[in-house]
Amino acid sequence: MKFYKGNRNWSDDYAFCRRTGMVMTSRGDFPFYEFDAYIEMRVGTQGSQFHSFKVIHRYPHRSPDPLTKNPLEFSFSVDGSIAQRYAAWDMLQRYMDVSQPLPDVPELEPFRHLDPTTKAYDEAGKRGRPATYWRDLYANSSEGELKMLREAQRAEVDSTTWGGRPDLMELSVPNYRETRKGEPEDVNDFGRFPWKAGKFVDRPEATPSGESPDHQQNDKYPR
Structure with a gap:
């Protein structure tokens, strides 16, 4: 466990902290209200649609990946319809609202x-x-x-x-x-x-x- 926790290339630790209102990441800690949610749609080779629920940091210049420079974002596994993804975002907001x-x-x-x-x-x-x-x-x-x-x-x-x-x-x-x-x-x-x-x-x-x-x-x- 100590090895995995200390190896940033292997671990991707983060936490949404209700008590502090912060999102803890390996790139630093950021206020929850600095994140926006969006639903990404991808289309497969046969025309099938796939939707992902993601939360992204609104100010990417403050949280870039040190190697790829990609913005800080999280993907959540949610099954079912688009509405289920709205419900997941609603629940995460309720969780962070003290x-x-x-x-x-x-x-x-x-x-x-x-x-x-x-x-x-x-x-x-x-x-x-x-x-x-x-x-x-x-x-x-x-x-x-x-x-x-x-x-x-x-x-x-x-x-x-x-x-x-x-x-x-x-x-x-x-x-x-x-x-x-x-x-x-x-x-x-x-x-x-x-x-x-x-x-x-x-x-x-x-x-x-x-x-x-x-x-x-x-x-x-x-x-």
Whole structure:
């Protein structure tokens, strides 16, 4: 482990730190609000489309790769539709927003009591679930039941209207709103057929998350 940690050519360690609001990388530490998310589409030799969810540093001159000079960016493995990638970015933003409790997902359940905001939220009874909700669900459900719940969760994400949601990045980045005002109303349709612009919707002006009506929505189903 010591060898791999010390060998920068072999390791690619990074961390999104909720407590500090920083993204730790081998090229230095950078504020989370300096990163933008985008979906990259590639087309295969047979015309098949492949989409990747990526997060890139907005100021590449401050974080270039020492050898290739490429900008600092991260790729996330997300299965399914374009909407699933929007959901992944939404969850990462919620994770980094200390004014909100941690996303209510199985991976984070064992650590909810360690986060002050989440602990206060749960102790106030706002979570509305037992402390071991996800652990008990997995322990007491069959594979068939879990499969049905996952399919229902994916269907719910796919049917969610992702266009027209406020972008909290504009609260931290000067002039951010002037260049990022709209989103396609149907992100799945736009992802498959980008030449068909369809209907775009303007984002409402962002407010601090504590004032947002979309403050916290518990996930109903396993991911």
